[in-house]
Every structure is written in C-alpha cells, then in structure tokens.
Amino acid sequence: xxxxxxxxxxxxxxxxxxxxxxxxxxxxxxxxxxxxxxxxxxxxxxxxxxxxxxxxxxxxxxxxxxxxxxxxxxxxxxxxxxxxxxxxxxxxxxxxxxxxxxxxxxxxxxxxxxxxxxxxxxxxxxxxxxxxxxxxxxxxxxxxxxxxxxxxxxxxxxxxxxxxxxxxxxxxxxxxxxxxxxxxxxxxxxxxxxxxxxxxxxxxxxxxxxxxxxxxxxxxxxxxxxxxxxxxxxxxxxxxxxxxxxxxxxxxxxxxxxxxxxxxxxxxxxxxxxxxxxxxxxxxxxxxxxxxxxxxxxxxxxxxxxxxxxxxxxxxxxxxxxxxxxxxxxxxxxxxxxxxxxxxxxxxxxxxxxxxxxxxxxxxxxxxxxxxxxxxxxxxxxxxxxxxxxxxxxxxxxxxxxxxxxxxxxxxxxxxxxxxxxxxxxxxxxxxxxxxx
Amino acid sequence: xxxxxxxxxxxxxxxxxxxxxxxxxxxxxxxxxxxxxxxxxxxxxxxxxxxxxxxxxxxxxxxxxxxxxxxxxxxxxxxxxxxxxxxxxxxxxxxx
Numbered sequence: 001x002x003x004x005x006x007x008x009x010x011x012x013x014x015x016x017x018x019x020x021x022x023x024x025x026x027x028x029x030x031x032x033x034x035x036x037x038x039x040x041x042x043x044x045x046x047x048x049x050x051x052x053x054x055x056x057x058x059x060x061x062x063x064x065x066x067x068x069x070x071x072x073x074x075x076x077x078x079x080x081x082x083x084x085x086x087x088x089x090x091x092x093x094x095x096x097x098x099x100x101x102x103x104x105x106x107x108x109x110x111x112x113x114x115x116x117x118x119x120x121x122x123x124x125x126x127x128x129x130x131x132x133x134x135x136x137x138x139x140x141x142x143x144x145x146x147x148x149x150x151x152x153x154x155x156x157x158x159x160x161x162x163x164x165x166x167x168x169x170x171x172x173x174x175x176x177x178x179x180x181x182x183x184x185x186x187x188x189x190x191x192x193x194x195x196x197x198x199x200x201x202x203x204x205x206x207x208x209x210x211x212x213x214x215x216x217x218x219x220x221x222x223x224x225x226x227x228x229x230x231x232x233x234x235x236x237x238x239x240x241x242x243x244x245x246x247x248x249x250x251x252x253x254x255x256x257x258x259x260x261x262x263x264x265x266x267x268x269x270x271x272x273x274x275x276x277x278x279x280x281x282x283x284x285x286x287x288x289x290x291x292x293x294x295x296x297x298x299x300x301x302x303x304x305x306x307x308x309x310x311x312x313x314x315x316x317x318x319x320x321x322x323x324x325x326x327x328x329x330x331x332x333x334x335x336x337x338x339x340x341x342x343x344x345x346x347x348x349x350x351x352x353x354x355x356x357x358x359x360x361x362x363x364x365x366x367x368x369x370x371x372x373x374x375x376x377x378x379x380x381x382x383x384x385x386x387x388x389x390x391x392x393x394x395x396x397x398x399x400x401x402x403x404x405x406x407x408x409x410x411x412x413x414x415x416x417x418x419x420x421x422x423x424x425x426x427x428x429x430x431x432x433x434x435x436x437x
Numbered sequence: 438x439x440x441x442x443x444x445x446x447x448x449x450x451x452x453x454x455x456x457x458x459x460x461x462x463x464x465x466x467x468x469x470x471x472x473x474x475x476x477x478x479x480x481x482x483x484x485x486x487x488x489x490x491x492x493x494x495x496x497x498x499x500x501x502x503x504x505x506x507x508x509x510x511x512x513x514x515x516x517x518x519x520x521x522x523x524x525x526x527x528x529x530x531x532x533x
Contacts, residue, residue, distance in 0.1 A: 038450070038525050043500065044533045105533025126525030144524050162502035164521055175506045182503050184477045186443065187532045231532070240507055243475060250474025251483060257474045259440040282532045283443035285477035285501040 006032045006122070008338050009141045010156040011129050011165050013040045014105075015050075016308030016327030017158030018112045019058060023335035025119035029342055032150060033113070033121050034143065036128040041109030044160075045286040047185050047224050047235045049208055051325040052099035058332065059115055063099045067107040069228040070206025072100045074199075077319050078270075079387035080213035085270040086390045091207075102206050102226045129159065131168045132304060138347075139303045154303045154341065154350045156334045158327075161287045163310035171301045172310075177240040179295055179312070181220065181288040184258050185235030189279035192230045198274060199227055209274075210319060214265055217384030218246050220290075220377065223265050224321075225274060234275045236262040237288060239378070259283075288323075289314045293364070293371035300351030305334045315367055318377055326363045333357045373436035381429060385421040392418065440479060444497055452526035455495040456519070457504065463516035464489025471507050472517075480504075491516075500528050 010021045013035035024031040037043040049072050055062045074091040117123050124145075131142040132155055141150040157165025161180075166172035190198070199207045209225035220239035225232060236258050238246075247256025266275045289312035291297070299311035307313070308327030315322045337353035358364055376382075392415030397408060416426065457480075464470070465488060472481035472491065478499045484492040505519040522528075 036521060036524050038529065041533050042529045042531075043527075045530060046533060106531050109533070128521050128524040130520075159521075162500075162505065162519070162521070177507055180503075180506050182475065182477065182501065233532075240475065240503065244469070244471045244507060247474075251470040252468075254469055255471060255474040257440070257477070259443065259477060280443060280446055282446050282530060283440070283499075284447075284530060284533070285499040285503070287502045287506065 004138055004151045004153055006030045006150065006152045007342060008032075008154050008156060009034060009139075009150055009152045010158055011141065012157070012159035012310070013037075013109060013113050013123070014044050014158060014160060014308060014327065015109065015112065015324060016331035017156065018109070018116050018331070019055070019328040020156045020158060020307060020331035020335045021121040022058065022112075022116040022119055023332055024338060025116060025121045027335075027339050028120075029338065031121055032124060032152070033116065034124045034127050034129060034141065034150075036126065038126055039110060040113040040125070041106040044105040044109055045185070045284045046103075046105055046324060047183055047226070047233065047237070047286075048321045048324050049226070050101050050103050051322065052101055054325050054328050054332075056099050058328075059112075061115060063101065067111050068101040068103050070102050070201075071096060071204050072102060072206045072208055074201075074205070074207040075320065076207065076209045078209060078211045079390060080211055080268065080270065081216065081387040081391040083269065084391040084395065086387060086394060102208070102228055104228060129164050132157075132165050134169065134301070134303055153347045154305070154338055156331070156338075157304060157306040157310045158308050158331060159310055161289055161309040163306060165304060166297070166306050166310050169301055169304050171299065171304065171306060172297050177244060179289065179291050180240045181237050181290045181316075182240055182243060182258055183235055183237040183286050183288050184262055185233055185284045186262070186280050187228075187231050187233050187282040187284075188275065188277045189230065189281050190232050190277050195227050195230070195232065201227065204229075208320070211265070211271070213383055213387040214268065215246075215261070216388075217380050218242060219380040219383050221246070221261065221383065223262070231281060232275065232277075234262070234266060236265060239290060288316075290316055290374055292374040293367040296367070299358070300355045302351050303347055305337065305351050305354040307331045307334050313363055313367070315370055315373070316377060317370065317373065322366070326366075329361055329363050330358055333361055370436055372432060376429075376432050376436045379429060379432075381421050381425060385419045386429075389415045389419050389421070440477070444478060447499065448529045448531075449496065450526050450529060451496050452523045454523060456522040456527065457493070457495045457498060458518045459491060459493040460516045460518070461488035461491055464491040467516070472504055475503055475507050477501060477503065498528065
C-alpha cells in the first residue's frame with residue numbers, strides 16, 4: 001500500500017475528531033474527516049459545559065468568533081429529599097476569565113468543521129464507516145459510499161460511544177451495563193429575558209445545575225439543567241444497571257423508563273419553576289460512558305487509535321461532567337502521535353505513541369486521580385440517607401415547628417441517628433469521598 | 438406530555454434498510470424484557486402475537502446504542518444486531 005490516499009483518516013466529526021483533523025491539517029498532513037451525518041452536528045448530543053481553554057490554544061477564532069451559548073459563571077448542586085431541596089451554589093465572576101461555555105452542537109460542530117476545512121482537512125459527509133482493516137503497511141477504511149474504500153497510514157476513531165472503528169478492529173470488546181449510563185434530554189424554548197430572570201443572570205451569563213436524590217435512594221440517577229442563549233436544556237442520566245431494575249413500570253413492572261423519571265423530576269415543586277415551558281424544541285437520547293480509570297476499555301491497536309467517547313474518556317465528577325475537553329485533548333494527542341510518525345515513517349508505532357502520550361496527559365491523570373469516584377457515586381446512601389440528614393438538620397435549624405433545643409451539631413447528629421446510615425458507613429463514605437476527590 | 442409527543446420534535450430521514458434488527462427467537466427466553474423500558478424512543482413494543490412478545494421498529498430510533506449494551510451484551514439474550522444508520526440517513530438533531 002505505497003499509494004495511500006491520505007496519511008490519516010479521522011472517523012467522526014465531533015469535537016475530538018475535528019480537533020485531531022484540524023491539528024494534522026495545520027501541520028500540512030493529508031487528512032480526511034469522515035462523517036455519517038448530512039451536516040456536522042446532526043448526530044451529536046451533549047449534556048455538558050465546554051471547559052474551553054484547550055480549544056483556545058488550538059483555534060484562534062475561539063471563543064470570540066465561535067457560536068457559543070452562555071458564558072458559565074455559576075454552578076449549582078442540588079440534593080433532593082422529599083419536599084425539600086438542599087443546594088450548594090457557586091457563582092464567581094472570576095469564572096468569566098475562563099472560556100467555559102454551554103453550547104449547541106448543531107451550530108458549534110458545523111462551525112468547527114468549517115475552521116478545519118480552512119486548514120486543509122478533506123471533509124466527507126453522509127458517509128458511514130462499515131469496517132476498518134489493518135494491512136501490513138496501512139489501513140483500509142471501508143465506507144458505504146460506492147468505491148468507498150479509503151487507504152491510509154493510520155486511523156483515528158472519533159466515532160462516539162458506539163464506535164464502529166473500535167468494534168470492527170476488535171479494540172473494544174462488549175460494553176457492560178455497569179459501565180454505561182443512559183441520558184435523555186429536552187431542549188425548551190424559554191426566551192432570553194425569561195432565562196435571565198428565572199436564573200438570576202446578566203446578559204450572556206450562564207448557569208449549570210446538577211440534581212440528585214430523586215427518586216430517593218436510587219443510585220447513579222441524576223439530572224442536569226443548562227442555560228443556553230434562548231433555550232434551556234434539562235435532562236436525566238442514570239446507570240443502565242440501576243435503570244434495568246428500578247421502578248414499577250415496563251414489562252412485569254421491572255423498571256422505569258428514564259423519560260418517565262425526567263417527567264416526574266420536572267414536575268417537582270422545587271424544579272418546576274425553573275423548567276416550565278410548553279415549547280419543547282427537541283428530545284434526545286444518548287449513551288454516556290461511565291468507566292473508572294481501572295475499567296477503561298483498550299484504545300489502540302497498531303495503526304488505529306480511539307479518542308473521546310469512543311475511548312470512554314468521560315468522567316462524572318458528581319458536581320460536573322468532564323468529557324468535551326477530554327475528547328478534544330485526546331484528539332490532539334492522537335494528532336501529535338501521527339505527526340511523530342510522519343517524521344520518522346514508523347506508522348506501526350502510531351497506536352502505542354498515542355497511548356503513552358495520553359497516559360501522561362491531564363485527561364488520564366484526572367481519571368486516575370478520580371479512579372474511585374465512579375464506585376463512590378454508585379453508593380445508594382449518596383442518593384437517600386445523606387440528602388436526608390442534610391434536610392433534617394436544616395429543617396431543625398429553620399423550622400419553628402421542630403424542637404429547636406440544642407446546638408446545630410447535636411441536631412445534625414440526631415438527624416444522622418434517625419437515618420438508615422450507620423456510623424461506620426458514614427466514616428467509610430467520608431473516607432472514600434475524600435479519596436475520590 | 439408523553440415521550441411520543443417528545444419524539445415528534447425530532448426529524449428523521451428514514452433509510453430503507455434497518456440499521457438494527459431483532460432476532461425474536463431470543464426474546465422467547467427473555468423474562469425481563471428490559472428493552473420495553475430502557476429504549477428512550479420506545480422502538481420496542483410488547484405485542485402478544487409477536488414471537489417472544491416483542492415488536493421492533495427501527496424508524497423512530499434516536500441512535501443512542503443502549504439496546505446494543507443491555508441486550509446484545511448478555512450472551513443469554515443477545516437479540517439485537519446493531520450498526521450505524523447508512524450515511525446521511527436516520528435521526529437528525531437540530532440542537533444537540
């Protein structure tokens with residue numbers, strides 16, 4: 001295969017794939033970007049904040065020329081317990097110095113692909129990859145286009161959580177319920193002024209909300225709410241393992257659909273004022289990888305490297321999701337590995353180079369540091385007993401009806417004694433929590 | 438508001454070829470039928486007269502891939518064969 005069409009083929013025009021292609025083209029390397037949608041972004045779904053400093057280093061037009069929604073200056077964590085809600089809010093104008101934004105992929109991904117094409121990326125839309133085969137001296141990407149086989153030196157699989165590249169090359173084995181979460185989300189047209197009033201925001205400022213504790217004691221079930229320019233998005237996320245047994249709907253009353261949980265969540269007294277609005281613009285569903293560092297799937301084989309969601313590079317930190325920037329960083333690391341291979345011609349080392357560079361990057365350092373967090377977040381006490389203790393303590397502090405005798409710490413202790421959690425549990429969970437964070 | 442109303446907010450360019458197929462033979466021995474509550478687009482429907490009780494429609498699929506994990510995942514069940522929709526076909530999100 002001395003006559004390759006491209007040096008590198010990147011499969012999938014999400015942020016990870018486009019970043020890889022952009023970087024390679026900027027270096028003068030022949031790169032094709034293959035995307036199955038008609039337009040970039042049409043198949044892409046997110047429920048997160050873009051922590052954008054990584055992109056600002058790569059693309060000069062970011063953030064000022066990019067189609068972004070709101071500049072995130074406020075984060076909220078809300079613990080639900082029955083009729084009560086305990087929240088921690090963090091608002092900081094210094095966050096304005098960081099390029100962290102909410103974004104809509106329909107607009108953003110199209111813009112990002114346009115920037116990559118300007119750098120010299122050959123963009124191929126409406127093309128699904130059916131197979132990827134490694135030959136002794138190259139790789140063939142088989143697409144569903146007529147005469148659609150593309151020969152190249154190396155492949156970057158940026159084709160998302162259900163990666164065809166990963167599955168067809170055998171890099172990825174079967175995914176397990178315990179490593180995957182399902183998410184559904186609604187985009188609601190609320191209007192710019194109404195958003196600013198409802199969420200107490202100025203002009204282009206944005207807020208992010210994370211909720212847990214509903215239904216009480218259901219591990220891994222959480223909700224998120226983000227403000228866009230004129231829309232809000234509200235979604236539910238839950239581990240497939242929990243969702244497969246939780247609840248009393250479905251066949252034989254063996255589970256609850258996630259969309260039902262989202263409906264019920266949006267009807268809660270504490271939530272409804274934020275999310276009300278009849279103008280549902282879009283409903284979406286997506287799988288979210290929830291591996292810990294120790295259960296991350298393989299991500300390379302010789303001339304093929306997997307990046308972003310395809311490599312499971314997402315971390316639910318409990319108080320925020322990281323994934324958009326991890327994807328971009330992993331795409332850039334794959335590009336650097338390919339640049340090294342162009343220099344010395346040793347393409348057989350592409351996968352290994354990518355892997356060891358990624359190991360040294362902040363993405364895997366982050367995931368390694370939080371390696372115990374996914375297990376910690378499966379602890380049902382985090383979703384029942386502890387929000388309950390917090391609620392009981394605050395209720396005894398603020399309610400005129402309860403016996404207010406005693407000091408606050410004593411009331412907290414009483415609330416704790418009334419809960420299902422034991423002292424040993426509390427100590428163990430406290431230790432695990434500190435260790436995970 | 439039902440999920441069927443929500444699904445009406447989405448557009449599809451439906452392919453003539455199904456990107457997901459279900460082997461109903463496998464559904465006969467599946468007791469839990471998690472597909473009926475885990476698919477976020479209600480592509481799986483319980484119908485008495487279908488083999489194993491499962492009727493599957495690929496047209497309203499949002500291409501999340503959950504069925505590949507919760508069904509194919511389990512070697513005892515494994516009814517779902519999954520691939521990505523043909524280029525330019527399938528679900529089309531405006532917002533993402």
